[in-house]
Each structure stands twice: as C-alpha cells, then as structure tokens.
Ligand SMILES: Nc1ncnc2c1ncn2[C@@H]1O[C@H](COP(=O)(O)OP(=O)(O)O)[C@@H](O)[C@H]1O
C-alpha cells in the first residue's frame with residue numbers, strides 16, 4: 001500500500017535576516033514514516049526544522065502539510081495543525097516539575113485529551129517515576145524524553161526532533177530510539193528527525209535524506225542504511 005504524502009517541501013529557501021541558509025530544499029515524507037535528515041554541522045539542518053515549524057519564515061518555495069501550504073501560518077498555528085517540535089538542546093522548563101512541563105505541552109497544543117499523561121507514562125516510565133521532580137535536575141536523556149513527552153501531549157500527527165541523541169549516553173540513545181519506533185508503530189505518528197549519531201540513525205530511520213550547504217543532496221533507502229560505513233560517508237559529505 002502506498003501511503004499519502006504528509007509533508008511536501010518544495011524548493012524551500014530560508015535564512016537569517018538576508019543571510020540565505022536553505023537554498024532550495026526538496027523532500028517528501030509519507031504518512032507514518034520515520035525519516036532522518038543527516039549532515040555535518042552547519043549545513044542547515046536546524047534551520048530546516050525551524051522553518052518547518054514556522055520559527056523562521058519561508059523566503060521562497062513552499063511547505064505543504066497534507067496537501068495545503070502552511071507557509072503563512074505562525075508556529076503556534078502549525079502546532080495546532082498537528083506538528084510537534086522538539087528543538088536541539090530540548091528546552092524543557094528547568095524549574096517546573098516533569099508533570100508541569102507535560103501540562104504546558106497540552107496548553108501549547110490547545111487541546112486536552114483525557115488519559116494522555118498516562119499514555120505518555122506508558123511509553124516513558126521514567127517520567128512517571130520523576131513526575132514531581134524539577135526538570136532541570138534530570139539527566140540529558142531524561143530531559144529529552146520529557147521534551148518528547150511534552151509534544152506528545154498535543155497528540156501530533158508529525159513530530160520534528162532536532163538531534164535527539166545530543167549529549168546523551170549510548171544506552172539511553174538506544175532506549176529513546178526503541179520507544180520512538182514503538183510509538184510510530186502503535187500510533188502511526190510520522191517522525192522527521194535530524195541526527196549525526198550513526199546508532200540512532202540506524203535504530204530509528206526507515207529512510208534518510210542527506211543535507212549539504214542548504215540542500216538535500218542524496219537519499220538513502222532502508223538497504224543503504226544497513227551499512228554503517230555508508231552512513232558515515234554521507235555524514236562527512
Ligand atoms: N540565529 C542565527 N543567526 C544567524 N545565522 C545562524 C543562526 N543560526 C544558525 N545560523 C547559521 O546558519 C547556518 C546553518 O546552521 P544550522 O541550521 O544551525 O546548521 P546545523 O543544524 O546543520 O548544524 C550556519 O552557517 C549557522 O552559522
């Protein structure tokens with residue numbers, strides 16, 4: 001069965017105050033896929049994520065979600081349309097407890113779903129254990145799980161993750177990758193993630209786009225992702 005295209009990015013250009021970074025990014029993600037965007041530091045991966053969620057505006061080209069352009073929508077409206085965004089460095093509210101962080105996620109999304117917190121606790125048991133702990137006192141891996149849990153509170157149809165493995169111990173990287181694959185399988189949520197960690201790419205991605213100098217320069221299929229050296233080679237493009 002061929003699934004429908006959920007995210008269609010066409011000739012996307014964006015940057016910072018006249019400094020062009022994205023210079024014609026083209027790619028597509030189908031409903032229910034897990035797709036990685038890989039590439040060296042500075043090639044524009046975070047800029048792409050920020051443009052997709054609407055923290056940066058589209059200068060040229062377009063971003064289509066489920067067949068409709070979202071270029072003119074604010075980040076806030078895009079979140080309400082079902083895009084969840086976990087920034088690089090994760091950004092949880094350090095002085096709030098784990099549960100308070102989750103409830104903020106619910107209010108950002110503008111809807112509350114009964115039983116959502118418990119569902120998230122099932123995927124991320126550590127968040128239940130630490131529900132009353134201040135987020136800033138947790139490890140990087142725990143904070144990453146909280147940041148993901150926080151966007152899940154809004155019941156997104158697509159999650160954007162920017163370098164989820166950054167600063168996290170290898171065994172926790174594997175745990176997070178496994179949970180994301182489970183979530184995807186059980187809920188059908190689409191996942192687009194930026195990564196440079198070969199283990200996380202292999203554990204999570206079904207397909208992969210390679211970015212260089214503000215463009216997508218290659219695509220790796222499932223078979224190519226089997227080979228660590230292939231991934232390493234493309235990470236150093
Ligand atoms: N806030 C900003 N203002 C100006 N330039 C920026 C800003 N953030 C990133 N850049 C520049 O944009 C380019 C792409 O950065 P980024 O998207 O963060 O790359 P990546 O995530 O692939 O490491 C880099 O040259 C970086 O210096």
Ligand SMILES: [Mg+2]
Nearest residue numbers: 045046047088
């Ligand atoms: Mg980045």
